[in-house]
Amino acid sequence: MLRWGIIGAGGVAKRRTIPGIIKAKGARLRAVMVRDIERAESIARKFEAEAWYDRAEGVLEDPEVDVVHVATPVYLHREFVLGAAEAGKHVLCEKPMALNSAEAEEMVEACRRAGVVLMLAFVLRFHPGIRALREILNELGELVLARVQLLKYAPRRPGEWRLDPRLSGGGVLMDIGSHALDLLSFLFGEVEEVWAQVGNRRFSWPVEDTAHVGLKFAGGGFGEAFVSFGVPGMGKFLEVYGTKGSAFVEAESPHTQGWRITYGGKVVEVPPADLYREIAEHLARVVGGEEEPLVPGEAGWYNMKVLEGAYMSAKEGRKVPISSLPVA
Amino acid sequence: MLRWGIIGAGGVAKRRTIPGIIKAKGARLRAVMVRDIERAESIARKFEAEAWYDRAEGVLEDPEVDVVHVATPVYLHREFVLGAAEAGKHVLCEKPMALNSAEAEEMVEACRRAGVVLMLAFVLRFHPGIRALREILNELGELVLARVQLLKYAPRRPGEWRLDPRLSGGGVLMDIGSHALDLLSFLFGEVEEVWAQVGNRRFSWPVEDTAHVGLKFAGGGFGEAFVSFGVPGMGKFLEVYGTKGSAFVEAESPHTQGWRITYGGKVVEVPPADLYREIAEHLARVVGGEEEPLVPGEAGWYNMKVLEGAYMSAKEGRKVPISSLPVA
Numbered sequence: 197m198l199r200w201g202i203i204g205a206g207g208v209a210k211r212r213t214i215p216g217i218i219k220a221k222g223a224r225l226r227a228v229m230v231r232d233i234e235r236a237e238s239i240a241r242k243f244e245a246e247a248w249y250d251r252a253e254g255v256l257e258d259p260e261v262d263v264v265h266v267a268t269p270v271y272l273h274r275e276f277v278l279g280a281a282e283a284g285k286h287v288l289c290e291k292p293m294a295l296n297s298a299e300a301e302e303m304v305e306a307c308r309r310a311g312v313v314l315m316l317a318f319v320l321r322f323h324p325g326i327r328a329l330r331e332i333l334n335e336l337g338e339l340v341l342a343r344v345q346l347l348k349y350a351p352r353r354p355g356e357w358r359l360d361p362r363l364s365g366g367g368v369l370m371d372i373g374s375h376a377l378d379l380l381s382f383l384f385g386e387v388e389e390v391w392a393q394v395g396n397r398r399f400s401w402p403v404e405d406t407a408h409v410g411l412k413f414a415g416g417g418f419g420e421a422f423v424s425f426g427v428p429g430m431g432k433f434l435e436v437y438g439t440k441g442s443a444f445v446e447a448e449s450p451h452t453q454g455w456r457i458t459y460g461g462k463v464v465e466v467p468p469a470d471l472y473r474e475i476a477e478h479l480a481r482v483v484g485g486e487e488e489p490l491v492p493g494e495a496g497w498y499n500m501k502v503l504e505g506a507y508m509s510a511k512e513g514r515k516v517p518i519s520s521l522p523v524a
Numbered sequence: 525m526l527r528w529g530i531i532g533a534g535g536v537a538k539r540r541t542i543p544g545i546i547k548a549k550g551a552r553l554r555a556v557m558v559r560d561i562e563r564a565e566s567i568a569r570k571f572e573a574e575a576w577y578d579r580a581e582g583v584l585e586d587p588e589v590d591v592v593h594v595a596t597p598v599y600l601h602r603e604f605v606l607g608a609a610e611a612g613k614h615v616l617c618e619k620p621m622a623l624n625s626a627e628a629e630e631m632v633e634a635c636r637r638a639g640v641v642l643m644l645a646f647v648l649r650f651h652p653g654i655r656a657l658r659e660i661l662n663e664l665g666e667l668v669l670a671r672v673q674l675l676k677y678a679p680r681r682p683g684e685w686r687l688d689p690r691l692s693g694g695g696v697l698m699d700i701g702s703h704a705l706d707l708l709s710f711l712f713g714e715v716e717e718v719w720a721q722v723g724n725r726r727f728s729w730p731v732e733d734t735a736h737v738g739l740k741f742a743g744g745g746f747g748e749a750f751v752s753f754g755v756p757g758m759g760k761f762l763e764v765y766g767t768k769g770s771a772f773v774e775a776e777s778p779h780t781q782g783w784r785i786t787y788g789g790k791v792v793e794v795p796p797a798d799l800y801r802e803i804a805e806h807l808a809r810v811v812g813g814e815e816e817p818l819v820p821g822e823a824g825w826y827n828m829k830v831l832e833g834a835y836m837s838a839k840e841g842r843k844v845p846i847s848s849l850p851v852a
Contacts, residue, residue: 427669439755
């Protein structure tokens with residue numbers, strides 16, 4: 197039984213992560229932390245956690261926490277992942293992994309040295325639609341273009357940390373773009389080069405609200421991620437065009453809903469799953485030595501390299517070879 | 525009544541252009557030219573043309589030809605458009621306009637000096653779906669991304685001129701990509717910069733079978749053209765994502781079929797039109813001084829600049845500002 201401690205238990209953690217974890221076999225909620233102690237207590241009572249804290253150190257020093265979920269603003273991921281590793285606790289880190297790939301590498305190395313499991317919360321990898329999709333992909337011939345689009349209208353409160361690039365590392369590309377790029381490299385492998393254009397089409401934020409990213413996969417096909425917080429709704433979120441046919445995956449909310457996959461006149465309806473429950477159960481099996489991690493720290497690090505390349509491309513107006521990025 | 529002469533009357537001209545022209549009000553087929561005189565005669569008899577030739581000069585020197593349709597392989601467009609201008613004949617030139625933008629400029633200048641009308645056969649501009657679409661675009665808010673995809677499985681005979689870059693100027697990007705890029709600049713205006721990746725995913729041709737092009741419009745939104753001869757079918761060919769909503773246009777063959785436009789839960793079915801008939805009738809009105817040309821030579825020239833920028837981007841791995849291209 198893994199005992200979980202949540203650092204940053206408000207927001208998405210409260211709405212989606214914790215409800216998933218407490219349903220998971222092999223998982224139990226031990227502690228929650230948010231900066232307001234009364235809110236921490238209220239969240240703890242709601243989900244029947246035994247302990248609550250208003251400082252991350254409370255979770256990191258709690259001897260009854262086995263695994264820490266780091267769900268803070270991005271700029272704090274590094275500090276708390278390193279802290280968890282030092283405390284000998286396993287980690288599930290939210291996406292994007294860090295402010296940049298150098299931080300991500302440091303986090304991977306720290307967990308490796310400490311002998312703790314580090315996983316990234318790219319929960320789309322756990323959607324049952326992935327298995328159905330992989331079978332269909334085998335029928336599509338050579339990849340020509342795979343594109344992921346994640347679009348929603350997402351206004352922000354002034355002063356929100358997501359709008360401060362020093363705290364978030366960037367806008368929509370870091371936020372949901374990280375999911376889009378992870379899904380593409382998960383399905384189609386190594387990225388050889390990336391180009392990108394980013395901009396603000398709906399909101400006058402200090403970070404981008406829209407990003408349009410092109411990829412060339414090492415396997416030869418092209419990829420694309422189109423993400424925006426200024427477009428209300430998206431229809432298809434994944435399209436795969438191959439030399440023998442194409443497949444389309446629809447879900448207005450790919451994380452929480454079932455996927456409708458259409459290809460060659462056929463339709464496959466894949467029911468939804470509780471993806472945080474899935475990842476929590478998987479993590480228990482990984483810690484138990486039964487499975488290899490499906491989203492190891494290296495996946496988050498790689499994702500940061502592609503994100504970094506995309507921002508570099510947008511800034512410098514050139515395609516950026518991913519392999520040429522400094523590894524440290 | 526405009527009397528038409530067709531240079532390069534085989535292929536698409538025979539299948540689509542001539543059948544449209546002979547139905548057009550204000551148009552009459554005077555002469556056809558293909559390199560085989562027996563085939564020329566057969567085409568002339570089929571469409572009731574009075575004259576047939578096996579050399580382009582036959583059409584250019586025919587005093588009863590008022591307007592020349594140049595439908596040859598791309599590398600001959602310049603020569604025959606200049607010849608038509610010199611002979612004082614109006615011109616409808618097939619796409620792409622020329623091998624490069626320098627040729628296109630020369631063609632525009634020659635027709636301007638000769639006082640003849642030069643139009644490009646970007647016939648999608650004449651589809652009745654355009655009018656319906658423009659009204660819908662007004663409801664979508666600010667443009668975030670507009671993408672056109674034109675996809676088909678199109679094997680070629682070895683030795684076909686389209687496969688020789690000296691004769692065609694390039695592969696799928698020059699061929700149907702020119703339509704995609706023209707449609708985007710027609711609907712969304714000036715292109716500020718372009719990036720592109722091109723490749724061969726299905727065929728081992730000396731020209732690309734797939735191209736993935738990104739645009740930034742001077743108006744601020746993003747654009748995309750995805751074209752391939754290696755993907756069987758396409759579904760939607762135009763998608764417009766705006767800050768207030770999105771619109772999708774479906775037609776497996778946008779030139780010959782009706783358009784199904786969906787947006788905000790509504791569906792508009794626009795019936796097809798004979799686009800070559802439309803452009804021939806329009807050209808008669810332009811020559812008669814009743815209308816301004818909807819696809820002037822300058823549109824073809826601009827299209828060549830964007831195409832040239834896209835190839836340059838793919839080769840050099842950088843975004844190419846369109847305004848910086850040499851005009852000559």
